[in-house]
Amino acid sequence: MISALIVGVLLIVKSIILPPSNFPKSIPTIPFYVSFLGAYTSMDQEEIYNYYMREKLEKYGAAKLYFASRWNIVIIEPELLLQLFKNENIYAKSGNQEKIPYSVLAQYTGENIISAHGEKWRLYRRVVASSVQFPNMEPIVENSKRFLDVLHQELINNSPIEIIDLLQRYTLANIGDSVLGVKFNTMEEKDTEIHKRIKHVKRQIFQPLYMNFPFLDKLPIASRMEARKEVAQFRSYFSNILKTCQNFGRETGASRLRQALDNNTLTEKEFTDNGIILMVAGHENPLLLLLSLFYIVAKYPEVQHKIRQENGDNEAPYLNSVICECLRMLPPLGQIINRRTTENVILGSNIRIPKGTYVGYNNFGTGRHRKIWGESADEFKPERWGKTPQEISRKYLEAKIKANLPAFHGRKRACLGEKFALEEVRVLIQTLLQMYQLSLDPNWVEKITPAGPICPLGLKIKFKKIEF
Incomplete structure (x- = not known):
């Protein structure tokens, strides 16, 4: 028995330290501990x-990487990314509900329009896609003005403030007002119930130990059992909000989900899963991008000056080039591994990937790839996108089509909320910089997050009112 136990432990250790023997030999292995x-x-x-x-x-465009309790293939080469994006049936979406179904994270978001594949995905898309692609943009302007009012109240003696809470309130207000059709009131009140609950549940879920070793969620660990309970309570709370909210006189994400639930197009769980993901992705990703943009404009005063000079210019070409460059250098989701091969396949010319392998991409790496962006790939240079609105728009579209900029993913599974996210980011930055000069807290250490989503870690900003 002892010998069998030792052999079992050694096999487990080997499966972590070394990739499976049938993984491609033509690409390198990133050390498991990375x-x-x-x-x-x-x-x-x-x-x-x-x-x-x-x-x-x-050098190789792809590598073997241990992540989320298994070995995967991760890609940064655009040509390989295009193959991944084009062949949806071979590189099938397979989210946390399939990859780590036992995890607290999978319990939180379930199977939804982002993680599902095939008929399920097509069903979810029919229900909610239009509300994400064609949101009501009008509330964004009003929420940006409220942001300035709240910021003014929170500024004390010119002290730097950690901005993440206020930005979460702003992005929650926007996803509620514009897409879901739910009035969260996060810009009118400081400590709304939903704001507090989301902060709490994120602390429960996104703990580094359990994100790196999700199999630990299988064990009867008291804190994880409590996390499951908290997630279940939040899902019930949020589901009830969607069911009982009042419409704004138009079709919204919440109303379309309710209709699908009432006519049995969606089950109760599918209703909640898709409502949760609209809220999570719809506010979290713009929040991350805004944190990175606040960092950029605070670090480079000349950037602020040029954006202010565009006041009144609806096309705002320089601001758009700054946003493009921020997406390139600091994509909100740095690494995404949520596709699984449905058959043995050759990626590129010689990367033989066995059936059932998880394949993903590293947005951060593609955005910094020196073969694509040159030796200045690590430098913040918005001028690389051009000067005129037409040139910037063309280069941005070209970068997406070629998969040189996969921050919003690609092809049929590209992000539905791209237009909405970019608009709320543009409006807030323009509104803010007409009133305030931003600078980094001199005591803040410049670092991005150590793992997971990408943004400046613990960012603190000084705001100085501009005198006219």
């Missing part, structure tokens, strides 16, 4: 990528 470095060192994602991953990925 994915855990953010949890037990002071390194951030940029340092980890540059030191352990960059040379291999830029």
Whole structure:
């Protein structure tokens, strides 16, 4: 029995340290411990990528990577990304509900329009896509003005403030007003119930140890059992909000979900899963992008000046080029591994991937790829996108089509909320910079997050009112 136990332990250790024997031999292996470095060192994602991953990925375009309790293939080469995006049936979407179904994270978001594949995805898309692609943009302007009012109240003696809470309130208000058709009142009140609950549930879910080792959620650990309970309570709470909210006189995400539930197009669980993901992705990703933009404009005063000079210009070409460059350098989701091969396949010319392998892409790596962006790939240069609105729009579209900029993913599974997210970001930055000069807190250490979503870690900003 002892011998069998020792052999079992050794096999488990081997499965973590070494990739499966049928994985492609034509690409390098990232050391297994790299994915855990953010949890037990002071390194951030940029340092980890540059030191352990960059040379291999830029040379070969793909590598083997241990992540979320299994070995995966991760890609940064645009040509390989295009193959992934084009062949949806071979590289099938397979979200956390299939990859780590036992995890608290999978319980939170379930199977939804982002993670589902095939007929399920087509069903969810028919129900909610129009509300995401064609939102009501009008509330964004009013919420941006309220943002300034709240900011003014929170500024005390010119002290720097950690801006993440206020930005979460802003993006929650926008997704509620514009897409879901639910009045969250997060810009009218400081500590709304939904704002507090979301902060709490995120702390429960996104703990580094359990994100790196999701199999631990299988164990009867008291804190994880409590996290499951908290997630279940939040799902019930949020589902009830969607069911009981009043319409704004138009079709909204909530109304379309309710109709689908009432006519049995969606089950109760599918209703909640898709409502949750609209809220989560619809506010979290713009929040991350805004944090990175606040960092950029605070770090580079000349950027602020040029954006202010565009006051009154609806096309705002320079601001758009700044946003493009921010998406390139600091994509909100740095690494996404949520596709599984449905058959043995050759990626590129010689990367033989066995059936059932998880394949994903590293947005951060593609955005910093020196073969694509040149030796200035690590430099913030908005001028690389052009000067005129037409040139910037053309280069941005070209970068997406070629998969040089996969921040919003690609092809038929591209992000439905791209237009909405970019608009709320543009409006807030324009509104804010007409009233305030931003600068970084001199005591803040410049780092991005150590793992997971990408944004400046603990960003603190000083706001100085502009005198006219």
